[in-house]
Amino acid sequence: MSLRLFDTATRELRDFTPRETGKVGMYICGLTTQGAPHIGHIRFAVAFDVLRRWLETGHGYDVTLVRNVTDIDDKVLRKAAEAGEPWFALTYRNERLTSQALDALGVEPATYEPRATGHVPDMVSLMETLVEKGHAYAAPDGSGDVYFDVRSWPEYGSLTGQSLDDMANADDADPRGKRDPRDFALWKGRKADEPESASWPTPFGPGRPGWHLECSAMARRWLGDEFDIHGGGIDLRFPHHENEQAQSRAAGLGFARYWLHNAWVTVKGQKMGKSLGNALEVRHLLEVTRPIVLRYYLTAAHYRSTIEYHEGSLAEAAGAVERIEGFLERAARRGAIEPVAAADLPAAFVASMDDDLGVSGALAVVHDTVRAGNSALDEDDDEAALEAAGAVVAMTDVLGVNPLAAHWGSGGSREDAAAELALEALVRAQLDARQVARQERDFERADEIRDTLTAVGIEITDTPSGAQWSLARPPRGDAGTPTDTTDLTTDVTTAAPGAEKAQG
Numbered sequence: 323m324s325l326r327l328f329d330t331a332t333r334e335l336r337d338f339t340p341r342e343t344g345k346v347g348m349y350i351c352g353l354t355t356q357g358a359p360h361i362g363h364i365r366f367a368v369a370f371d372v373l374r375r376w377l378e379t380g381h382g383y384d385v386t387l388v389r390n391v392t393d394i395d396d397k398v399l400r401k402a403a404e405a406g407e408p409w410f411a412l413t414y415r416n417e418r419l420t421s422q423a424l425d426a427l428g429v430e431p432a433t434y435e436p437r438a439t440g441h442v443p444d445m446v447s448l449m450e451t452l453v454e455k456g457h458a459y460a461a462p463d464g465s466g467d468v469y470f471d472v473r474s475w476p477e478y479g480s481l482t483g484q485s486l487d488d489m490a491n492a493d494d495a496d497p498r499g500k501r502d503p504r505d506f507a508l509w510k511g512r513k514a515d516e517p518e519s520a521s522w523p524t525p526f527g528p529g530r531p532g533w534h535l536e537c538s539a540m541a542r543r544w545l546g547d548e549f550d551i552h553g554g555g556i557d558l559r560f561p562h563h564e565n566e567q568a569q570s571r572a573a574g575l576g577f578a579r580y581w582l583h584n585a586w587v588t589v590k591g592q593k594m595g596k597s598l599g600n601a602l603e604v605r606h607l608l609e610v611t612r613p614i615v616l617r618y619y620l621t622a623a624h625y626r627s628t629i630e631y632h633e634g635s636l637a638e639a640a641g642a643v644e645r646i647e648g649f650l651e652r653a654a655r656r657g658a659i660e661p662v663a664a665a666d667l668p669a670a671f672v673a674s675m676d677d678d679l680g681v682s683g684a685l686a687v688v689h690d691t692v693r694a695g696n697s698a699l700d701e702d703d704d705e706a707a708l709e710a711a712g713a714v715v716a717m718t719d720v721l722g723v724n725p726l727a728a729h730w731g732s733g734g735s736r737e738d739a740a741a742e743l744a745l746e747a748l749v750r751a752q753l754d755a756r757q758v759a760r761q762e763r764d765f766e767r768a769d770e771i772r773d774t775l776t777a778v779g780i781e782i783t784d785t786p787s788g789a790q791w792s793l794a795r796p797p798r799g800d801a802g803t804p805t806d807t808t809d810l811t812t813d814v815t816t817a818a819p820g821a822e823k824a825q826g
């Protein structure tokens with residue numbers, strides 16, 4: 323079965339065929355660094371990190387991933403003015419917070435991470451091409467604004483399946499200089515109340531780029547005139563991605579061959595966002611939740627399904643991670659765990675991942691394998707248990723939730739292995755002594771040994787093949803509900819065009 327992805331542009335599953343054999347170029351709209359990132363912001367990065375890992379591991383592609391930083395924007399300037407600080411200081415601070423959040427959640431670094439402010443010449447060049455071709459024009463009022471003429475491009479609206487006459491007016495600039503109120507700004511002339519540092523010279527006058535022009539120029543700069551995949555949050559389909567596609571293709575570029583969009587994280591049915599007062603910043607969640615648990619939570623739902631966040635919603639993710647960790651810890655005491663090769667991944671896992679990144683089905687295979695591995699351990703079938711552990715490690719590595727990955731600080735060094743062996747010997751000696759006490763019906767002594775182990779964080783489970791042990795986990799859950807075990811809830815949704823942007 324070949325990899326099939328849901329292309330938003332065609333509204334159907336399509337077999338994925340890269341533009342160049344063995345290579346994939348992918349552009350994803352990163353964050354506008356106006357504030358600290360919350361999990362609604364970060365979901366896109368986790369979703370496309372899984373896609374990248376599967377393209378590389380599952381299909382052997384050499385992936386070039388570009389994830390931009392929108393560091394100049396109306397909201398950036400407004401928030402900086404409100405805070406009384408330079409806009410570039412505000413955006414750089416939030417860019418660093420974003421990078422820290424992505425790293426904490428195991429999102430692999432982008433191949434390139436361009437800032438909008440570093441690509442103004444590319445933007446001006448693209449804008450000049452559009453003017454020359456008759457698809458853009460300078461405002462006649464001397465404002466310095468430059469607009470894309472939507473009526474000059476008959477395909478405008480094709481990405482989102484909208485008729486031009488049904489579209490809302492573009493509200494990204496003063497409409498006084500527009501031929502049509504739906505024309506969108508490529509360039510915004512400098513305003514008297516804006517800092518000079520937020521302005522660049524152009525043949526049309528000083529100013530700064532429009533949001534949409536930024537991404538078209540950066541994608542072209544790092545991936546060429548045509549590339550394979552463009553991704554981002556579902557709220558970016560319109561107007562951002564519609565406008566990107568229109569201006570790029572009107573300039574004669576092939577641009578993106580596949581469009582992929584991830585759904586939102588919601589709270590009480592509303593999109594998570596600072597304007598709703600329901601933002602959950604990553605840095606604060608990580609004060610009460612392990613990073614691997616938060617990563618699992620954001621990974622577990624299909625990328626096109628909405629994740630509804632509520633109190634206790636991280637508890638199930640924590641339990642799932644602990645079941646995987648517990649099995650791998652047990653298996654590691656029976657021998658070295660060797661991850662299986664990509665070609666030997668379980669067929670059901672591969673089929674799920676190739677079906678538009680079906681992570682729910684893929685995780686079901688992971689947990690089925692964990693159960694089978696634990697059964698093998700109970701039956702002292704070390705060979706089958708270690709084989710299952712190798713499959714679990716390989717599958718969770720694809721999903722970015724491998725507990726043994728060095729990123730999570732687990733099992734990576736010789737010192738870790740030596741400590742594990744020493745701990746196994748010490749605990750096993752205590753368990754043997756407990757078994758002798760039970761055989762001699764000295765239950766007081768047996769309970770004393772169990773209580774001693776429990777007090778230092780060793781959990782004991784009695785099985786038909788003897789006592790097994792594991793390290794106890796710290797209390798789990800999310801802020802305010804450390805032991806709540808409410809289930810995760812997901813459903814599929816479609817975002818309304820024109821929704822508030824979280825990325826770009």
